[in-house]
Amino acid sequence: MATTTTTSDPAAAPAPAPHVLLVPYPARGHMQPLLHLASRLAAAGLRLTVVTTTSTLHLLSPLLAEHPSSVSPLTFPSFEHDTSGPTSVGVDLHALAALREPLGEWVRARARSGGEGGRVVAVLSDFFCGWTQPLAAEAGVPRLVFVPSGVLATAATHSLFRRMPRPPPAAAGREYAVEFPGLPGAPAFPWRQLSRMYRSYVEGHGGEHAEAIKNNFLWNLESSAFVCNTTRSRGATSTRSRSRTWRGNASGR
Template sequence: MAAVTASTTGAPHLLVVPYPSQGHMRPLLHLASLLAARGLRLTVVATPATLHLLDPLLAAHPSSVRPLTFPSTVDHDTSGPTSVRADFHAHAAALRAPLGEWLRRRARSDDHDAGGRVVAVLSDFFCGWTQPLAAEAGVPRLVFAPSGVLATAATHSLFRRMPRPPESDAAGHGYAVSFPALPGAPSFPWRQISRMYRGCVEGPGGEHSEAMRDNFLWNLESAAFVCNTCHPLEGKCLDAQPLEDLAGKRVWAVGPVAPAPDSTGTDGSAGEVNVTSWLDAFPDSSVAYVSFGTMVVPPPPHAAALAAALERSGTPFVWAASSATLPDGFEDRVAAAGTGLVLRGWAPQLAVLRHRAVGCFVTHCGWNSVVEACAAAVPMLAWPMAADQFFNARLVVEEARVAVAASWGGFGAVPDADDLVRTLAEVLGDAGAGMRARAGEIAEGMLQAVGQGGSSRRELDGLVQELRELGAGR
């Protein structure tokens, strides 16, 4: 979604506030790059622990993007599975006062050397606390959602309505949460609702729970939502606007915001070359790629079930295992047989997904992974565990029909290895041909969406025009 860089003289100035985890920061920084390429001036908030993530953005747009660094009590990447509960309140508390003071000054100042007057705030949906700061400064705030619109609307619905199991079923074993205001009125068992929300209603309450709910209610007071999604993926929800669960606010669907890979789909690094060279030995669409992302570590029983299924089926695979505990001897056996490659540390996911030999993606259904798989036309084995993943999995399994469910049990249930063998065979075999065809159609649709005249390109241009009008009117 490239654009010719315009002059920033007199351009509107936008304050961008990411939430400090890589899964949230990277898509917002990709969007920031697209906005800067269209001539907007940006100030991007960072902490000492996250400043390095701004390096590519600052290098690409040195005259129109500047960092604004504040010290923080959160001095690490908050991508861990417990990070939202542990760090959410601390992050807001550390930045609220100094950022509010800065914003009030910049909302009144036309000083060009300081970037000019701030006309709007664009902040992550975990930064709802920026809404009252923007209101105090007299500027609108736009919410950036790094996830899809279905998950974004459902999450806000939870905190708006606060559903909970009846006292007779306090653990929620027979309870399901319905979302009557969403297209199709989907319903999800209580165990599939995010632990972040369940913790707020099942726990003792207190300051953290109140802050979490306030965060999402503040989002609903914002001017608009900007989502990293597109019509080929979520047309049903987007066409249903205005969505009651997002307070009827405008949703700008500008995704996928990540830059498209080059013609080779590789960056030439040694690790990437090693993986792609290994994949070269296999037939088209025959290899399973396994990754549960940076936040989710599958418990040892879950990992053992998948390892057993891969060995029993003889399915060749690349497993981005990070810190996962795999069965004793598993890595040595599959390496000796030449059927498996286990990666520890960084994995070149885009290059792997776009390799001709990869025929399916065993994924936790984090939104970034879903978007990357769809853009690469790779069918999925959906294995959601937490957060927004059950919403995303429902989308790709039941609506897009480019995935089959490996398990709906999350952390609480271990699937049978033989069932996983059958699921792998379904996706990689002839029965998966329909999914591959649909995945190809969605991939083509996504490519068109970000191209000239495409739906996401039009949405991004409309967003930029709205910001320019704000700048002209102040």
């Protein structure tokens, strides 16, 4: 009796979904916008691993319930330092950077596993997680910076840390204006209106973690793209909220 042999065609098997690692800054105002974006990415067919701590894991509950097969948490013990408290950004960044080595090893382990479904193809992280840029570079994957605020403030702050403008000694106090010729409309802002993080750095009040803050923004400038939660004007009076991917230079030259 003749028998029929069935062979599977590898080409017919569906390709595994691209696997993206999300690294939020563990504060509610930063996590919720990124988790909202994560929901849209999962709905578009991406597989996501979201880094959390034991104290922020509960914020993922709605996302995990909505996309149980495509979103997974990667949970680390909560930091001895509570990043949600009213401490300096520099202290928070220093605490978060402790994840660089264990998280880098996790990414490398996924690459060594050989399976396309496990290998991370990109890192999407909060703009206060600049330390994920060298992590992504070492893994050979692009990093995208997520910013829960608008494009203008984002571009201006990164421009400051790249160009390092300082008020001249004879400047009329805090009314010294810093120009941003590379930004649309070439705006100029008084010194007192600039980022407090930058002014503290220049004025020597940034504390022991001042360099960590500067390096954070410089690492962001090495990324592949920025994704900003911003608005675009529609006529004289209306605006429309939208997420925009901003490629290229954030320096505001």
